[in-house]
Amino acid sequence: MVARHDTAHDTVAETVRVEGARILATLIRAVGDVQLAEDAVQEATLAALGAWPVTGVPPQPRAWLALTARRKAIDILRRERARPDKERDGLRVIELADYELPPDDVVDDDVLRLIFTCCHPALSPATRVALALRTLCGLSPAQIAGVLLTSEAATTRRLTRARQKIAAAHIPYRVPAEAELAARLPAVCGVIHSLYTAGHAPVDGRAAYDVDACAEALRLAELLHDLLPEQSMPAAVLALLLLTQARSPARLDAAGDVVTLDQQDRGRWDAVAIARGIELLNDSLRRSHGQADAYQLQAAIAAEHARAASYDGTDWAEILRLYDLLLSIAPSHAAGLARVVAASEAADPATGLAMLAELPPSPVGTRFALNCSPAKGRTQRQPENSPNPSTDRRRSRSDSIGSDVERHSSGWRCRRRRSGGPEVPGDVPSTGRTS
Amino acid sequence: MPQYLALTYTADVDWWAPEQASELADYRQFAVDNADCIRASAVLHPTSTATVVRVAGARGGDVVITDRPYAETKEALTGYYLLEAADLEEAVAISAQLPAAWGGAVEVRPVIASK
Numbered sequence: 006m007v008a009r010h011d012t013a014h015d016t017v018a019e020t021v022r023v024e025g026a027r028i029l030a031t032l033i034r035a036v037g038d039v040q041l042a043e044d045a046v047q048e049a050t051l052a053a054l055g056a057w058p059v060t061g062v063p064p065q066p067r068a069w070l071a072l073t074a075r076r077k078a079i080d081i082l083r084r085e086r087a088r089p090d091k092e093r094d095g096l097r098v099i100e101l102a103d104y105e106l107p108p109d110d111v112v113d114d115d116v117l118r119l120i121f122t123c124c125h126p127a128l129s130p131a132t133r134v135a136l137a138l139r140t141l142c143g144l145s146p147a148q149i150a151g152v153l154l155t156s157e158a159a160t161t162r163r164l165t166r167a168r169q170k171i172a173a174a175h176i177p178y179r180v181p182a183e184a185e186l187a188a189r190l191p192a193v194c195g196v197i198h199s200l201y202t203a204g205h206a207p208v209d210g211r212a213a214y215d216v217d218a219c220a221e222a223l224r225l226a227e228l229l230h231d232l233l234p235e236q237s238m239p240a241a242v243l244a245l246l247l248l249t250q251a252r253s254p255a256r257l258d259a260a261g262d263v264v265t266l267d268q269q270d271r272g273r274w275d276a277v278a279i280a281r282g283i284e285l286l287n288d289s290l291r292r293s294h295g296q297a298d299a300y301q302l303q304a305a306i307a308a309e310h311a312r313a314a315s316y317d318g319t320d321w322a323e324i325l326r327l328y329d330l331l332l333s334i335a336p337s338h339a340a341g342l343a344r345v346v347a348a349s350e351a352a353d354p355a356t357g358l359a360m361l362a363e364l365p366p367s368p369v370g371t372r373f374a375l376n377c378s379p380a381k382g383r384t385q386r387q388p389e390n391s392p393n394p395s396t397d398r399r400r401s402r403s404d405s406i407g408s409d410v411e412r413h414s415s416g417w418r419c420r421r422r423r424s425g426g427p428e429v430p431g432d433v434p435s436t437g438r439t440s
Numbered sequence: 441m442p443q444y445l446a447l448t449y450t451a452d453v454d455w456w457a458p459e460q461a462s463e464l465a466d467y468r469q470f471a472v473d474n475a476d477c478i479r480a481s482a483v484l485h486p487t488s489t490a491t492v493v494r495v496a497g498a499r500g501g502d503v504v505i506t507d508r509p510y511a512e513t514k515e516a517l518t519g520y521y522l523l524e525a526a527d528l529e530e531a532v533a534i535s536a537q538l539p540a541a542w543g544g545a546v547e548v549r550p551v552i553a554s555k
Contacts, residue, residue, distance in 0.1 A: 173550045175526075175527040176528045
């Protein structure tokens with residue numbers, strides 16, 4: 006019975022979190038204040054969490070939450086009546102009291118506004134991710150701190166500063182015009198991809214957090230593609246995430262250890278997700294008229310892996326070509342390393358080693374010790390001795406926002422010591438375990 | 441309407457030097473083009489002319505005057521524009537027309553509205 010109660014409670018909590026994030030967008034527009042709207046939604050969700058396990062989830066949970074959040078917002082405004090701009094607040098109270106549940110297309114526009122505000126380029130990349138997790142995913146500062154491997158206090162400070170900047174600098178709450186979209190979408194897509202990358206750290210992260218950052222990233226990618234179906238970049242990001250996620254069932258063995266790409270049971274890959282990822286990628290490429298962006302190229306690389314019936318049957322020459330293209334438009338150390346892997350699989354490990362010697366040194370002190378293992382016919386990467394594995398792990402993950410070499414597998418086993426990754430990460434298909 | 445201070449950070453130049461004439465003309469043109477939203481502006485003499493004032497201890501203490509205390513930097517504050525704009529994006533769009541935006545950087549700071 007206890008378990009059943011917990012499941013019921015989890016269902017309520019999940020509904021409250023997802024619906025709460027959706028009504029927040031509309032409430033922010035109505036009250037014109039991110040902090041006030043968040044506080045009101047927070048109070049409404051607490052009320053729901055108190056009431057619903059007893060009364061059951063109402064037939065229209067979103068309407069219930071929206072109405073309650075509006076009442077809470079009015080309460081908060083009344084409490085703060087002493088504030089200097091009370092005239093304006095009086096107006097807001099009237100607008101809030103006159104309330105009808107907005108139609109879906111209005112809600113969609115509001116969510117899109119919120120996405121573009123949270124992911125505004127005037128905010129730092131790390132702030133964008135934290136803000137998206139707070140406002141779009143409805144996670145608490147403690148949960149966000151868990152995902153981003155920082156402290157709850159630091160997360161709270163970051164969110165507070167972000168809200169202050171949005172208010173003080175008047176970062177607009179609107180969807181960019183069609184002409185501006187191309188310039189603004191990379192910041193939004195970067196947030197979603199960074200979030201996925203942050204969640205994709207099973208070496209250290211499995212079962213350690215109650216939040217599945219990969220699932221949240223996929224949800225946001227679906228949402229963004231849903232809201233902007235004509236745009237090629239959100240489709241490419243969704244394709245990349247689906248194609249990467251499709252392999253996740255085969256990534257851990259029974260003991261919970263990571264299985265490298267060459268050892269994975271490909272029968273356990275999610276064929277439906279792969280098919281959808283490839284379809285989305287093709288659609289995205291059509292829409293961008295064959296002019297590929299970094300997400301499309303990474304998705305194409307993931308698709309090549311997904312298509313291959315076996316590791317040895319992988320079209321490494323094609324993957325090498327795609328990495329060459331990726332490096333030409335979005336050079337990164339991660340992609341450079343992954344290209345060497347592809348080259349050594351396409352040719353032989355000696356070629357790979359020779360190319361490795363020519364790689365420029367890693368930007369922020371990523372250090373690897375190389376260990377060639379000709380017996381296996383592959384080159385292996387070994388980490389340098391890490392004096393403090395726990396600190397090292399924290400750093401490796403928190404810095405991995407944006408890119409992570411360690412996620413690339415195919416026989417390379419590596420551990421990043423320290424890196425400030427570039428904005429556009431390399432392929433993130435699977436993880437190499439340090440062995 | 442919100443106000444923003446657009447601070448231009450560029451090479452520490454003497455705007456009166458003949459070789460700056462053409463760039464200075466660009467700034468004047470910017471001011472003409474955006475007259476509607478510029479509330480105040482100034483170009484500054486180079487940092488070599490700056491004086492730093494401090495009062496020792498507390499209010500009423502000795503006034504201590506020094507030459508600029510900071511090390512020479514590649515980019516210095518060389519001017520400012522007080523802009524009025526609907527929101528940050530509009531302020532950014534205006535600031536992006538300043539020659540400093542490609543010759544250095546423009547820092548856009550929201551101004552606290554006086555009641």
